[in-house]
Amino acid sequence: MTAERNDMDQAQVVERVYELTLAIGHAASLADWQEASRLADVRSPLLMSIRAQQTAASLELIRRVQSLDNALMQDAKGSRDELETEYHAAMQRSRSASQYHRMALLRR
């Protein structure tokens, strides 16, 4: 009875982890990294409570979670690289404008 109960709990945990994984993927697709990060923090303790023994159905969901997480990592890395490039370009433009202001004041 206890083993059955645990199986049920684990199935629910895996189900919830899968749902949260989909939600993280959705936030990532909108480049809403704040929300994706928040959901990942919610998901993590649940995911870390998943145990090795799982039903076939749960195992199938776990495989999907693994696959989605791999894709998410690629997406996040690419976005971080892009963001870095954007940020440096924006700061460079800002420095150029600032230099222009300094020259304008020197000229005066």
Next chain:
Amino acid sequence: MSSLSSFSAAGSSANGALVGDSMLTTIQTTLGNIVSGTTGGSTLGALGISLQSDGQLTIDTTTLTNAVTNDPAQVASVFNGTNGIAEQLNTSINAFTGTDGVIADRSTELSDDITSVQTQQTALAAYTAQLTSQYNNEFTALNNLMATTNENSQYLTQLFGGADSAGAMATASSE
């Protein structure tokens, strides 16, 4: 005026503060025209006083002495009190330096420019700070997301295997 308008090299700090400034050119031209123009039927040049390219006046003592000795009326007419050289210079210079004169106007214009540039500088600094803060929030979120997901992935791989390894369960089932 020559130091204000001096030019040594582009961007050099040795350049005069008003190099290329149209107001300064106007003042130089106006005063130059008065000094080199005809006044009371004669010119300063005829009295031995000539304008140099650097704006200075030089006196040829012999010519001036002759003029004063031989034709004092001519000298007096050049310097007459109504529209003589000195009077013309006085009128012009007063117009330049008065409270509504070109120098005061230009000075107001320049300080307005400085204020405007300073305002833009402040706005730019605020914008840059805001931009940095926004990007930092994004970077923090992305880094946290990646760290958490990476840890979770490693845990799942350990239990169930992944792309590169078999995992505890796969190993257990094959034993």
